[in-house]
Amino acid sequence: MLSEKEHIRYQRQLILPQFGTEAQEKLKNAKVFVAGAGGLGAPVCYYLAAAGVGHLVVCDRDKVELSNLNRQILHSTKKIGTPKSDSAFDTLNTLNPEINIVPFNETIDNNSIAKMANSAHIMVDCLDNILTRRVLNRYSIKKNIPIMHAGIDGWNTQLTLINPPHTPCINCLFDDAKDSTEPKPVLGAVAGIAGTLQALETIKYIVGTNDISNTLIYLDSITLEFSKISIEKNKNCSVCGHL
Ligand SMILES: [Zn+2]
Secondary structure, three states: OOOHHHHHHOHHHHOOOOOHHHHHHHHHHOEEEEEOOOOOHHHHHHHHHHHOOOEEEEEOOOEOOHHHOOOOOOOOHHHOOOEHHHHHHHHHHHHOOOOEEEEEOOOOOOOOHHHHHOOOOEEEEOOOOHHHHHHHHHHHHHHOOOEEEEEEEOOEEEEEEEOOOOOOOHHHHOOOOOOOOOOOOOOHHHHHHHHHHHHHHHHHHHHOOOOOEOEEEEEEOOOOEEEEEEOOOOOOOOOOOOO
16 A cells, blocks of 8 residues: 555656556565666666555665766765665655665675575676676576666677576677776766666566566667667576576
């Protein structure tokens, strides 16, 4: 049941076609694990909190740095030096004190992920490295929890729903990907678009409006051209091939 205050807070989305009270209650009862509170995680956390996702778990192991602030809009200059997870909690709790926000300031690995993502409806991949994406991927397959994946590469953005065995897994898509230690170029607005699309698709997945299974959404932010690319499982995938 929504409270009177919740009816007012979410009034403008409650009157949306294909939304309404039922969808709002699904959001309220949902648990979402957001992996990373950086360039993608900032808009994801903001919009999921604002929309009323009832249980938001946010993990980031890093502290806020000056060079983060061109894009990581959850954080601010006065938060430099504090853990991003704490900074995220403060910002989101100020925005929406009606929801339950749980921050974790630690590395996501095969052991720690269980306490963060346990019983989550969906995990949101706001990571910047393939190593941790593989941790999410394994947990996703083990526990049957889908991943809303996004990634940015310069001006380009990609987005898809990972939900094995119905879709490819992260390993099917990025089998030979490796992490680089060089700083990656990124404009805040591009990360903002990517994270906002991720938040939108996460909300749509929870309320059951639609989903982007087996489709990779690709956006060139220079030309503003969107492409939808069909993707398929790799039957010989070493991670999900047995499913
Ligand atoms: Zn796979």
